[in-house]
Amino acid sequence: MKQTALAVLLSATAISSVLAQAKDFSGKWTVDADKTAAAAPKPESRYPTTEMQITMDAKTMTVVSKGPAGTRQTVYQLDGSPTAGATVSATGGRAGAGPETTAKWASDGALVITTKLYNGTGVMTYKREGTNLTLEYKSPGLPTPRVAIYKKVS
Numbered sequence: 001m002k003q004t005a006l007a008v009l010l011s012a013t014a015i016s017s018v019l020a021q022a023k024d025f026s027g028k029w030t031v032d033a034d035k036t037a038a039a040a041p042k043p044e045s046r047y048p049t050t051e052m053q054i055t056m057d058a059k060t061m062t063v064v065s066k067g068p069a070g071t072r073q074t075v076y077q078l079d080g081s082p083t084a085g086a087t088v089s090a091t092g093g094r095a096g097a098g099p100e101t102t103a104k105w106a107s108d109g110a111l112v113i114t115t116k117l118y119n120g121t122g123v124m125t126y127k128r129e130g131t132n133l134t135l136e137y138k139s140p141g142l143p144t145p146r147v148a149i150y151k152k153v154s
Contacts, residue, residue, distance in 0.1 A: 023109050025054045025061065025126055029133050029150035039134075040147040047135050047148035061103065061111070076103040076113060117141075 029052045040046045049067040056062075061076045077083045084100045100116045110127035120140035127134050133150040 023105065023111070023128075024056060025111070025128065025133055026056050027152050028053050028154040030153050032132065032149045032151045035132065035149040035151075036147065039149055042144070045144045045146055047137055047146040049135070049148065052150065074098065076101060076111075078103055078105070078111075080104045 031050045036046055048069065049065040051066040053064040054061060056078075059078055061078055062073065063076070064071065064073045075083070080102060082100050082102050098115075101113055103111055103113045106112050106125075108127070110125050113124040113126070115122040115124070117139065122137065122139040124138075125134075125136045127136075129149075131152060133152070135148045135150065137146040
């Protein structure tokens, strides 16, 4: 009986540790061009951000992203509450308050960010897959989802 209880406790601890790691996107990420091309064969289906620096704590996730449109910093609330104006700064593009967003954790460890757009709802999903971070963005204005796979550089 004690061995069974110990095995259950160790399994629960191991699962908890894996899930915690799956929910931690902190670090510097750069696009893995080969894996992204395999996942999104058409260039227009690739997410345009080439580099991201992500910091997280229990309440927020801050993403500084770089791409063809410039650099952008966005802060998301991780408690599921709506955040008006998540974008706090941008260079090479629009700056100022962005649309209302809501970030919620899915049961598989993915972070699903829903954004109210003028033409419907956009959904961005951040998900750890092994050592990679996959970003998928769906929007009413896009014929297919945009996808990028990132590798951690620090």
